Amino acid sequence: MLVIGLMSGTSYDAVDAAAAVLRLDGDTLLLRPLGMVSTPYDDALRAVLTRALPPAAVPLAEVCRLDTAIGRAFAAAAVRADRELCDGQAELAASHGQTGYHWAEGGRVHGTLQLGQPAWIAEASGLPVVADFRARDVAAGGQGAPLVSLVDLLWLRGRPGRAVALNIGGIANLTAPDGTAFDTGPGCALLDAAVREFSGGRAAYDADGALAGRGRPRRRLLERLLAEPYYALAPPKTTGKEVFHTGYLRAAGLFDGVRPEDALATLAELTARTVADAVRSVGATEVIASGGGLRNPVLTRMLRERLAPVPVHASDVLGLPAAAKEAYAFGVLGFLTVHGLPGTDPRSTGARRPSVLGSLTPGRNGFRLPPAAQRAPVRLVVER
Structure with a gap:
């Protein structure tokens, strides 16, 4: 499966889009990297996001505008990656989104908010999208991070x-x-x-x-x-x-x-x-x-x-470039989700159980899930 992983981290300077071919071979997940493109947030969006992040108090209207603007930025990155790295053949986008708030208190995480509405990605690229990965682990009692630990x-x-x-x-x-x-x-x-x-x-x-x-x-x-x-x-x-x-x-x-x-x-x-x-x-x-x-x-x-x-x-x-590794990791998590496989290890996040992560947004042609994998991989091999 040809997957685009989309990531913007806590430095919130750009959307990184990494493309990879992923396939299961028995108990091994094989990843062939195709490259990464990085699309900076424009100055206006970055300024608004900077003002809105904790400890700022932000009205819901501003959250809505940010969710839309970030979703459009992720959509542009997905379209660019599909065109430049995948020759228009990508099959799935996996979007981390932009963390707006991670509600950690008393040693527990009570909730998490990732901005960047995935409908904009699906509409612009035509791709089905897996997004909002962290919430399910939090609901299962986990920290929701570090989510790339698996x-x-x-x-x-x-x-x-x-x-x-x-x-x-x-x-x-x-x-x-x-x-x-x-x-x-x-x-x-x-x-x-x-x-x-x-x-x-x-x-x-x-x-x-x-x-x-x-x-x-x-x-x-x-x-x-x-x-x-x-x-x-x-x-x-x-x-x-x-x-x-x-x-x-x-x-x-x-x-x-x-x-x-x-x-x-x-x-x-x-x-x-x-x-x-x-x-x-x-x-x-x-x-x-x-x-x-x-x-x-x-x-x-x-x-x-x-x-x-x-x-x-x-x-x-x-085999995974330092600047692109997190984007590739979310591509892997999206691949696991559409194959019905957990994307967490409870030892890492403290959750009660492993969880299949994320929400699914249909692409232009709907969302046809591949057959569920018979077993979860036990290793990841990067093909050079």
């Missing part, structure tokens, strides 16, 4: 030692081979928030880690940030921009006379330290990393220094 477990099965999958987006998360999976804390979320504040909104991120590279971490500020109670919680656990946002940095005193360079260096050190502590806690002997955070050389250097001698490899070495 894909990580299948993909890294058989690696020697304890290979841990790490993704550094706005929020960083990991998956260990025993099924332990959780958000470690901020990836680039606080770095990006600080850059926007210091630049008056003129910049969205620290390009190439240039600011952080010129600064020095401020020890007392770092200690205050490390006192965040989330880090001490036992997994499974999830977090997001509901916690880690500009107001959080303001309360910590980041903008009280701290040079921007030193503030960014401190935040890069915070991410590197909390990620490294989490990776060590699961006994990793190897880290397979992905996500936009790998584009920040200062952050990746700090992380490698803190994890040495444990090696950190970009996921490219195993």
Whole structure:
């Protein structure tokens, strides 16, 4: 099946669309990557989304407009991917959507809201769509994240030692081979928030880690940030921009006379330290990393220094480009759904049971489900 996975993460800068041919061969799921296209959100949409995300209070009218605008952006990305990567032959779109709110409280997740109405994708592309993956796991008592943990477990099965999958987006998360999976804390979320504040909104991120590279971490500020109670919680656990946002940095005193360079260096050190502590806690002997955070050389250097001698490899070495890995993962989850197969491992999310994920939106020719698979795959092999 030719599937397009659509993803926009907690950095909310673009819609990534990755195309792959997926097929079951006995107990193995084979994935042949066809490439990824990334379609940036336009400046106006990104500005509205920035203003609407937690801790902002937003009227329902604004939520409706965002749901429509994001749905149209995802639709444009799906159409482009089908045309440029699939020669118009795609059979399914699998859309993560854009997380608007993840209701985590008291160690539990009570609800989750993903924006980006899938009807726009189906209407524009003609493809059937699987979307809104997280809600079913939450309904089953799970955290609804990290939702790619099952894909990580299948993909890294058989690696020697304890290979841990790490993704550094706005929020960083990991998956260990025993099924332990959780958000470690901020990836680039606080770095990006600080850059926007210091630049008056003129910049969205620290390009190439240039600011952080010129600064020095401020020890007392770092200690205050490390006192965040989330880090001490036992997994499974999830977090997001509901916690880690500009107001959080303001309360910590980041903008009280701290040079921007030193503030960014401190935040890069915070991410590197909390990620490294989490990776060590699961006994990793190897880290397979992905996500936009790998584009920040200062952050990746700090992380490698803190994890040495444990090696950190970009996921490219195993056939999935670091920038596209999450989009491919949601393509896999969509494929599992239409074959009637669970997309979660309860060890990772804390749910009562595995769940078949998502909602189905018919395409131009309806929705003809393939025959249900007789058994779930136990490994994922990327075909080169």
